[in-house]
Amino acid sequence: MMFSGEELKAKASEFLESLPESSAAALGRDAMEVAWRLARSVGKAAWIAGTTFLVLGVPLVIVTEREYQTMNQQEALLQAQYQVDPDEMSALLGTTSRC
Numbered sequence: 520m521m522f523s524g525e526e527l528k529a530k531a532s533e534f535l536e537s538l539p540e541s542s543a544a545a546l547g548r549d550a551m552e553v554a555w556r557l558a559r560s561v562g563k564a565a566w567i568a569g570t571t572f573l574v575l576g577v578p579l580v581i582v583t584e585r586e587y588q589t590m591n592q593q594e595a596l597l598q599a600q601y602q603v604d605p606d607e608m609s610a611l612l613g614t615t616s617r618c
Contacts, residue, residue: 528555 531551 524558 528551532548
């Protein structure tokens with residue numbers, strides 16, 4: 520049986536109110552209130568951090584990955600250029616005459 524946040528808070532409040540008025544009950548109420556506020560604050564902070572990462576972090580990762588792939592392609596092309604055999608080079612260029 521799962522309760523929503525408000526239902527859970529209501530159940531806890533009902534339980535604490537059913538206890539006799541004592542310093543322990545008052546301390547329990549105060550602790551519950553602090554815990555509830557802390558949980559809400561942490562939830563809000565997690566939401567902000569998550570959406571910030573989705574808005575800023577994911578596009579940054581995608582752009583970085585594209586740049587990495589582009590650099591790898593350029594490196595492969597440069598390596599292919601420098602591995603041309605001299606015979607192939609003369610075949611590609613044809614015969615040249617010097618004057």
